[in-house]
Amino acid sequence: xxxxxxxxxxxxxxxxxxxxxxxxxxxxxxxxxxxxxxxxxxxxxxxxxxxxxxxxxxxxxxxxxxxxxxxxxxxxxxxxxxxxxxxxxxxxxxxxxxxxxxxxxxxxxxxxxxxxxxxxxxxxxxxxxxxxxxxxxxxxxxxxxxxxxxxxxxxxxxxxxxxxxxxxxxxxxxxxxxxxxxxxxxxxxxxxxxxxxxxxxxxxxxxxxxx
Ligand SMILES: [Zn+2]
Numbered sequence: 001x002x003x004x005x006x007x008x009x010x011x012x013x014x015x016x017x018x019x020x021x022x023x024x025x026x027x028x029x030x031x032x033x034x035x036x037x038x039x040x041x042x043x044x045x046x047x048x049x050x051x052x053x054x055x056x057x058x059x060x061x062x063x064x065x066x067x068x069x070x071x072x073x074x075x076x077x078x079x080x081x082x083x084x085x086x087x088x089x090x091x092x093x094x095x096x097x098x099x100x101x102x103x104x105x106x107x108x109x110x111x112x113x114x115x116x117x118x119x120x121x122x123x124x125x126x127x128x129x130x131x132x133x134x135x136x137x138x139x140x141x142x143x144x145x146x147x148x149x150x151x152x153x154x155x156x157x158x159x160x161x162x163x164x165x166x167x168x169x170x171x172x173x174x175x176x177x178x179x180x181x182x183x184x185x186x187x188x189x190x191x192x193x194x195x196x197x198x199x200x201x202x203x204x205x206x207x208x209x210x211x
Pocket of ligand 1: 090091092093094095128129130131132
């Protein structure tokens, strides 16, 4: 799978314009699933080793067929978002960012951080290579109201968001979409769709204006 994922960078076409690496395509549908309780946590009735990540979080299933069908610009592909976070791949072109990667937050995300600057901020937006920052600010609807470019020196995967379930006497109940810390006991009851990075030390490169 990894070689296939690496071969799916941003697509630029006359038809779609730039399609970011993390964007979901219409062919990448969610297969049917059945959530059950097993061993004090949720799982799939027909679970396989690919349904959990390296820290044991259960992930929502999604087909993998980038470039097939239509790009769903409002939807992020769960696995590519997670890979981009874990491996620090640029969310637009899919290349490895290395130490050059930056983090672009909407002004609202930044203001919703844990306190005034330079308090840690939690983001579900994977990094960007320097060459894709301007393009991203132009393409992403959530950045149009202003954005902030950060270079982080210390950061870690800290939370996942997705559908939270709770056990009840009559079975599992879907509570709703929640963001849960990876060290919370509730992470055992979440079917994740996005991984969040906590930027703990960073410098602000560019307080943003509307692109
Ligand atoms: Zn890039």
